[in-house]
Amino acid sequence: MKRLFILFSVVAISIAFPLGLCEAQVKxxxxxxxxxxxxxxxxxxxxxxxxxxxxxxxKMGIPGNVEVTGGPVHNTQLVDAKQVDFGPATAGPLWxxxxxxxxxxxxxxxxxxxxxxxxxxxxxxxxxxxxxIKSLHDLAGKSVGVGPIGGTPATYWPRxxxxxxIKPGRVVNAGSADLNSQLKDGMLDANGQTVGLPWGxxxxxxxxxxxxxxxxxxxxxxxxxxxxxxxxxxALPKGLxxxxxxxxxxxxTIWNFMTVHKDAPEDFVYEVVxxxxxxxxxxxxTHASAKETKPEAIVHSPIPLHPGAVKYYREKGIKxxxxxxxx
Numbered sequence: 001m002k003r004l005f006i007l008f009s010v011v012a013i014s015i016a017f018p019l020g021l022c023e024a025q026v027k028x029x030x031x032x033x034x035x036x037x038x039x040x041x042x043x044x045x046x047x048x049x050x051x052x053x054x055x056x057x058x059k060m061g062i063p064g065n066v067e068v069t070g071g072p073v074h075n076t077q078l079v080d081a082k083q084v085d086f087g088p089a090t091a092g093p094l095w096x097x098x099x100x101x102x103x104x105x106x107x108x109x110x111x112x113x114x115x116x117x118x119x120x121x122x123x124x125x126x127x128x129x130x131x132x133i134k135s136l137h138d139l140a141g142k143s144v145g146v147g148p149i150g151g152t153p154a155t156y157w158p159r160x161x162x163x164x165x166i167k168p169g170r171v172v173n174a175g176s177a178d179l180n181s182q183l184k185d186g187m188l189d190a191n192g193q194t195v196g197l198p199w200g201x202x203x204x205x206x207x208x209x210x211x212x213x214x215x216x217x218x219x220x221x222x223x224x225x226x227x228x229x230x231x232x233x234x235a236l237p238k239g240l241x242x243x244x245x246x247x248x249x250x251x252x253t254i255w256n257f258m259t260v261h262k263d264a265p266e267d268f269v270y271e272v273v274x275x276x277x278x279x280x281x282x283x284x285x286t287h288a289s290a291k292e293t294k295p296e297a298i299v300h301s302p303i304p305l306h307p308g309a310v311k312y313y314r315e316k317g318i319k320x321x322x323x324x325x326x327x
Contacts, residue, residue, distance in 0.1 A: 026061050030268045034064040034085040037075040040148050040175035041068060044196040044287060045088050045256075048118070051286025052086070052258075058282070059275040071151025072256075073103050079259050080109040087112065090121055090152040090194065091230045091255045095302035103155055111262050113306035114324075116273050117297035118256040119289035121152060122215070122234060123160070125192040126202050128183065129210035129243075133190055136166055136216065142189035143170040145179030152194040152254070156228075160216060163223050176201055184209065194254065196289030198240055206242045213243045215251025224252060230302055255300045262306065269308025299324075 026032055036053055039045030046068065053064040067084060069075055075087035076097040089112070096102035097109035125144075127133035133142065139161070147153040154173055161168060172179065172188060180201045182188040193199055205211060215236060216224060225231050234253035239245050258276075260269060276283075276293070283290035295316050298305070304326045305313070313320055 027267070029265050031062065031085060034062055035083075036064050036066050037069045037078050037084040037087040038066050039069060039071045039075075039088075039151065040177070042175055042177035042180070042201060043071065043147075043151075043193070044121075044199070044289060045071065047200075047287050048196075048283065048290070049086075049088065051283050051290070052276075054286075055276065055279050055282045056272070059279050060271065069150075070148045071154075073097075073150040073152075073155060076109055076112055076259070079261055080111040082111075082261050082263075085260065085264070087259045088118060088256055089259055091257065091300070091302045092228065093152060093155060094257065094259070095230060098303045103150075110303075112259040112303065113262050113264075113309070114257045114259055114298070114301040114303055115269055115306050115309040116258050116276055116295075117293060117300060118258055119196045119292040120232075120234070120253045120255050121194045122197055122199075122236060122253050123153075123156070123192070123194050123251045124199055124202070124213065124215055124236065124249075125157075125190055126183075126205070126211050126213045126243075127190040129212050131189055131212075134212050135214050136160070136164065136220065139168050139190055140166055141169040143172060143187075144168045145172045145174065145176075145182065145188050145191040147173065147179070147193055148175055149173045153192055156194060156254075157192050159228070160220075160224055163227060164220050180205060196256075196287060197236070198288070202241050211241075211243045213241050213249055215249050217250050221250070221252045230254065255297070257301055260306055264306060264308070266306075266308040266311070269306045270311050271308075273309050273312040 036049045038049040049066045053066050056062045072089040072093040075089045078084040079087035097104050100106050100108040146157040179191045183191045221233050231252050236249035238248050280293050305324045
């Protein structure tokens with residue numbers, strides 16, 4: 001498997017925050033430092049993981065590097081192969097990796113284990129207002145960005161198009177920031193993501209351009225969910241962006257989770273989960289989507305949990321579905 005990512009040292013916090021100032025110390029058998037898979041620059045995973053590296057350093061005394069990756073599919077592969085210690089991933093790619101379906105093409109990736117829920121990703125698409133594009137069905141024959149290969153949007157937007165019978169003229173894979181530049185330069189008709197709220201690139205492009213933001217309508221969502229039951233209906237809140245200041249935008253959503261390899265030390269994972277929920281304010285300060293990072297949402301995990309995480313949730317009195325616990 002090609003390692004399709006570059007090392008991006010977002011965090012080298014150990015220099016700025018000596019371990020003696022941290023609330024916890026590294027214990028025997030724990031990693032002295034960690035690598036954290038993220039996503040392309042500009043994505044919410046990339047922003048989120050910078051905050052998570054800070055949390056691990058400040059509260060556990062473990063410095064980390066955030067690595068630019070292709071997103072959830074790549075993170076699942078990298079955790080499976082022990083090439084990163086932490087990998088955020090979306091429910092769909094995780095489930096397909098576990099079962100060997102979809103992107104996994106028959107090869108099961110059953111080494112990752114979920115440790116905590118992160119936030120829900122919303123399917124969002126935008127186009128410049130002058131293009132006249134207002135809905136998914138206007139994308140027939142158009143050029144559409146869907147993020148890098150291996151990411152959730154690149155995996156699922158083409159499936160949305162196929163299920164709805166929409167045939168774009170060209171589907172483009174690249175990082176979100178690159179696609180945003182192409183759209184503003186007239187090289188792309190629309191750009192889509194599956195991302196937490198708000199998506200910073202829409203906020204950014206609206207400072208200089210009038211845009212139309214749209215998602216998956218309720219009628220279209222029913223068709224998509226029938227094929228992908230881990231997807232749910234949702235709406236972008238009124239006023240989230242300038243272009244929907246007076247109305248909600250119908251769409252669909254999917255949960256994201258943090259994963260580790262099944263061989264990660266149990267006491268280490270337990271402490272990671274505990275410190276995460278005790279210090280979620282660090283994550284919220286990094287990105288508002290972390291307001292959804294709550295223990296109760298763990299029941300939405302599509303694959304089994306790490307034993308260290310199971311211990312934490314049981315202590316909190318959360319009833320876990322049997323499918324999340326491997327005997």
